[in-house]
Amino acid sequence: MNINCDLCDEFATVHLTKIEHLKKKRMHLCEACAAQQGLLSVQGKFSVDEYLDAIEDEVVSSSSDTPCPICSMTYNTFQTTHRLGCPDCYEHFKRRLQPVLEKVHKSSQHVGKIPRRLSSMLDKERLIKDLKDEQKQAITDENYEKAAELRDRINLLEQELDALENESE
Amino acid sequence: MEPILGAGLGEWLSGTGPESDIVISTRIRLARNITGYPFLTRIDGTQRETLAEYLQGKLEKTDFDNEMRYIKLDQAEDLDRKCLVERHLISRDLEKSAGERGVAIGQQDTLSIMVNEEDHLRIQVLRSGLQLRQTWDQIRAVDDQLERSIEFAFSPDFGYLTACPTNVGTGMRISVMLHLPALVLSKSIDKVIKIISKIDLTVRGFYGEGTLASGDFFQISNQITLGKSEREILDQIADHVPQVIKTERKLREQLLETDRLAIEDRVWRSFGILERARTLTSDETMEYLSGVRMGVCLGLIDCVTLPEINELFIKIQPAHLQKREGEALSVRERDALRATLIREHLKAAQA
Numbered sequence: 001m002n003i004n005c006d007l008c009d010e011f012a013t014v015h016l017t018k019i020e021h022l023k024k025k026r027m028h029l030c031e032a033c034a035a036q037q038g039l040l041s042v043q044g045k046f047s048v049d050e051y052l053d054a055i056e057d058e059v060v061s062s063s064s065d066t067p068c069p070i071c072s073m074t075y076n077t078f079q080t081t082h083r084l085g086c087p088d089c090y091e092h093f094k095r096r097l098q099p100v101l102e103k104v105h106k107s108s109q110h111v112g113k114i115p116r117r118l119s120s121m122l123d124k125e126r127l128i129k130d131l132k133d134e135q136k137q138a139i140t141d142e143n144y145e146k147a148a149e150l151r152d153r154i155n156l157l158e159q160e161l162d163a164l165e166n167e168s169e
Numbered sequence: 170m171e172p173i174l175g176a177g178l179g180e181w182l183s184g185t186g187p188e189s190d191i192v193i194s195t196r197i198r199l200a201r202n203i204t205g206y207p208f209l210t211r212i213d214g215t216q217r218e219t220l221a222e223y224l225q226g227k228l229e230k231t232d233f234d235n236e237m238r239y240i241k242l243d244q245a246e247d248l249d250r251k252c253l254v255e256r257h258l259i260s261r262d263l264e265k266s267a268g269e270r271g272v273a274i275g276q277q278d279t280l281s282i283m284v285n286e287e288d289h290l291r292i293q294v295l296r297s298g299l300q301l302r303q304t305w306d307q308i309r310a311v312d313d314q315l316e317r318s319i320e321f322a323f324s325p326d327f328g329y330l331t332a333c334p335t336n337v338g339t340g341m342r343i344s345v346m347l348h349l350p351a352l353v354l355s356k357s358i359d360k361v362i363k364i365i366s367k368i369d370l371t372v373r374g375f376y377g378e379g380t381l382a383s384g385d386f387f388q389i390s391n392q393i394t395l396g397k398s399e400r401e402i403l404d405q406i407a408d409h410v411p412q413v414i415k416t417e418r419k420l421r422e423q424l425l426e427t428d429r430l431a432i433e434d435r436v437w438r439s440f441g442i443l444e445r446a447r448t449l450t451s452d453e454t455m456e457y458l459s460g461v462r463m464g465v466c467l468g469l470i471d472c473v474t475l476p477e478i479n480e481l482f483i484k485i486q487p488a489h490l491q492k493r494e495g496e497a498l499s500v501r502e503r504d505a506l507r508a509t510l511i512r513e514h515l516k517a518a519q520a
Binding site: 070071073081082083084085086087090091094097100101104105106107108109110111112113114115116117118122125 | 202204206207208210211287309312313316317320321322323324325326327328329330332333334335337338339341369393394395396397398399
């Protein structure tokens with residue numbers, strides 16, 4: 001089936017799906033109009049990355065308004081019942097829960113016990129983060145020997161972390 | 170079939186732990202949920218059933234170094250469920266809710282694990298007197314043991330994930346139950362509650378919220394479960410509860426010195442009514458038992474022991490009375506039975 005460009009009557013070759021306020025918007029454009037709209041990169045090829053960058057902010061801010069993808073609970077329901085629906089609700093409603101947690105616990109970051117199966121992964125992650133900070137500092141100080149050393153240690157740890165992650169799957 | 174209720178009333182009532190003249194018990198509870206299932210707020214009937222069976226299976230296979238019995242609460246009698254609430258082994262929530270749910274109870278009621286309450290698992294260790302370190306050591310070992318075969322829902326950011334955000338993080342609630350008749354008598358209890366509330370601790374009554382001052386019992390608990398380590402929360406309780414204990418103890422001594430007659434009157438008046446009354450309501454019995462308990466701790470009464478008094482607080486509760494008779498009773502009948510039970514007990518004690 002031939003679809004025509006939304007802006008002119010040429011044959012559409014660029015098809016876009018945009019999520020705006022929980023509604024999907026589809027646009028069909030020919031290459032010329034797409035280029036004019038700034039949706040094509042300099043080489044004339046369609047750049048998914050650019051497009052995703054443009055819509056990312058929108059998606060992040062509206063995701064807390066959508067129901068949890070796992071249990072379909074809405075934030076509204078949480079506000080009335082004060083109970084979440086499933087463990088994944090925490091990640092999904094993260095941005096709105098953080099201020100709630102700050103209010104109740106004066107914090108939104110866990111610092112207590114960690115399940116054993118995760119403890120070595122989390123320890124490695126924390127160590128990698130610290131080493132990367134050190135590495136940045138070494139580069140700023142122009143201590144390239146140290147930076148190279150740190151790079152090797154980081155690579156080793158990341159390999160170990162990958163191995164642990166594959167193991168637990 | 171094995172009886173649901175244990176014969177004895179639990180080590181936590183034995184009055185043998187540290188500071189037992191003032192501290193009844195120390196309780197720590199951990200809330201845990203498993204991955205792959207919604208919380209109980211969102212669960213459907215089939216999932217609920219599968220979850221209960223799964224968790225029962227896991228609990229029965231876990232080595233707790235403690236003989237545990239599992240009770241299917243949806244199949245139990247109403248009175249038995251209510252008795253478990255009165256013994257502080259299950260919550261009112263679990264008793265009243267519908268559907269597959271259960272509880273595993275260990276020797277002397279020290280360890281109990283609720284299944285399908287607000288969270289998938291609610292682990293509780295309850296010990297007599299002030300035993301923060303020992304209670305934590307025991308419950309941490311239980312948590313470690315359970316996680317070897319169960320995958321708990323956990324996020325590095327938010328910790329152990331719970332249905333209610335007020336429990337998230339450590340999922341840990343520590344409660345110390347104190348008997349504070351002197352503080353109540355001298356009308357200083359409100360001041361103490363105010364001070365405690367300022368440092369993120371809460372104060373509740375014998376059976377939780379809404380039962381404040383019944384029997385002069387007060388439970389002090391932590392309010393915050395996230396952003397602090399388990400050790401920090403324990404330390405906070407360990408730092409402040411002894412102050413309250415010291416204050417109560419000093420006050421008792423002071424009252425004996427400055428107004429011995431008033432104390433003795435309170436104690437013996439309570440004893441006298443318990444000894445002779447023909448009907449006793451729940452509320453007044455808690456009041457009189459509190460007076461007698463203070464008398465026992467101050468050495469004024471020696472015909473009754475501390476564990477006996479502690480246990481009476483449970484035995485006079487409505488479901489326990491009806492369980493004795495084996496049937497439901499009206500309020501009047503319960504009040505009469507309560508009085509009879511106490512009279513007989515005190516008579517036997519004095520013989």
